[in-house]
Amino acid sequence: MLTAPQLHLIKATVPVLKQHGTTITSHFYRRMFARHPELQNVFNLTHQQTGAQSRSLAASVLAYAEFLDQPEFLSGMVARIAHKHASLDVLAEHYPIVGENLLAAIQEVLGDAATPEILDAWGAAYGILADIMIGVEKNLYQAAPWEGFKAFQVVQKVQESAQIVSLHLKPLDGTSIAPFKPGQYVSVRLKTEHMPYTQIRQYSLSDAPGKDTLRISVKRELAPQGSFDLQDGLLSNLLHDHIQVGDALDVHAPMGDFVLQERGRPVVLLAGGVGITPLLSMAKAAKTSEVHLLQFVMKKADHTFRDELSALQVENPQVQVTVFYTEVGADELLGIDHQDTGLISTEKLLKHVPLDADFYYCGPAGFMQAVESILDDLQVPAARRFFEAFSPTQDFKVGEVQLQG
Template identity: 55%
Template structure:
């Protein structure tokens, strides 16, 4: 239990965390993996190389420290991290390992500034956070396993359909090998897939958004082929995405976890604006299809931005829904328009998403806004929503990879618990 003095010490170390957070977390991961290489079966090494995982951990530690005396503000952050942990099968026995190496990294980076009092305070703070996370995750594990059709861990699924949706996106339709009915999921959630690529020493787990409405028989995910970065064409592309594109075929089996994720379509009667960039279209398509399947007449504006026709996944499906449902409208932006891209059929606007071209299409009333895509796209949408004065409670977003900031899911000061 944190004492008031320890709470004050933790809060007082926030400036040091801001100054050294990423250095601490990079050292933490390096030392932990050296001592426990088996944990490489859980963590995505690509995020380690880019530093995204270190920045994400630094952001979460900083948010925790800054709000440690107001735990009611941390609910959204705890929930988002817990969903990710559950999708990776993070277990209670992993927490002492993390704590040991995190405290060791703090001591190493801060040096003489890391007094015994500071380290004791952080040990108590980490213990409190671990207790909270373990409790939340245990309830999630139990709920996922005990729901109709649920299971614990990773379960074998067979690929019963594979469709090339665009130049870089392929859909995989997955059916449980045991033939049992599947639990429902909330539109917007994702699946974790565990793969051991031939020639690799560790398993790899990746999350892919579900891209259809629940149907109790199959799950569908969409996978973007991650190419080598243009800045380094000799660098390898995404190990797992390329394996799923090139090597996994109908009839093959994959290990799949129960659906997870806190980015979900809300149960309300408000109009809905679904905004996606690139492969961010997949959770939006799940939401759109679920609204159609439910018979809902909530006004929907489906906004999608992509490079051009060759990269435009699910175009005909969305166009057909817009043609056959009066309450559904679509608005498509192409950033790299070619002579073959036909306005009105392939796209509606050329260039980047902008308030001036979006505003005339927005539904009347207090719409809910859901958005997902690359960082530049989500920042553009955030700026648009700021200019529209859309309150935080009507904004819902998902990030690609580890969250670099938990601001969208931290309750504001003064919020009720």
């Protein structure tokens, strides 16, 4: 329990966190990994190299400090982080390690400005947050259809487009697959002789629940030719080039709070690039009478799930798919290969979808920012917006997070 003076001290440190937050969190990760190198088997080392994880942690700490006395505004952030932690098998015993190194990083970066009183206040605040996270994650583990990582066999591999390949996965132990929620993801764990640490990545489930396999669809990310350093795209390139039918992968139970919630409104699904993967699962599973899926791709070679989406519209007339190409080739026909052109805009949204809908969107950072700006302009309430980012969140919009999933 925080005392009133401790709460005051934490609130007073918010400007310092804004100024030094990323420096503190970057130092924290370096410090923790030096003392506990085994944790590099859990954390995404690519995000460590790019600084994305440090920025995300700084944003979450800042949000926690700002809204510590208004916990209702933190529930969405807590849920999203808890699902990610559960997908990595983060355990209760990890929290004291994180707390010790985070407080030490604050002291080492801020020096004399980090008084014993401030450190005590942050220690108490961290203890409260750790207890909350441990409790939420315990519930996720108890509800999961299997414990930890489980061996699955690749039973089919399909090239969906120039950049995306699908892997169909079946449990090696012969058990059936429990239902998951449309929009959720699984973690895949890989280790090769060229990698110093096991690495884990999350991939959205791209098919509807109820099948005898799980399907993930993986975009190939750029990586140096022939390099097995921990660079962007290492695991995606391994899955594209080295994992074949018959191989086994360690797969965690489905997690994620970006899930379809049918609430009696039309559903609008906005997909940028590989963001189509969780939204396709939603489109296939939706029972509502009106589903609008807008898919934005660069060109025909990048048009993932083209035939599958065409078949979906025939099978489920309530689903309307509109495909946009940014680059149109001379032999590509409007109305056949695609239905519109260009990037997402307010005009395109007004043209193709109803505004009294629930909006789900997923894609690269620029696409997500554009959608947010458009929905702001159209005054779509936060309660009707749901989204997933395929990278660590750099800015928690805390006042809205509790409504996002």
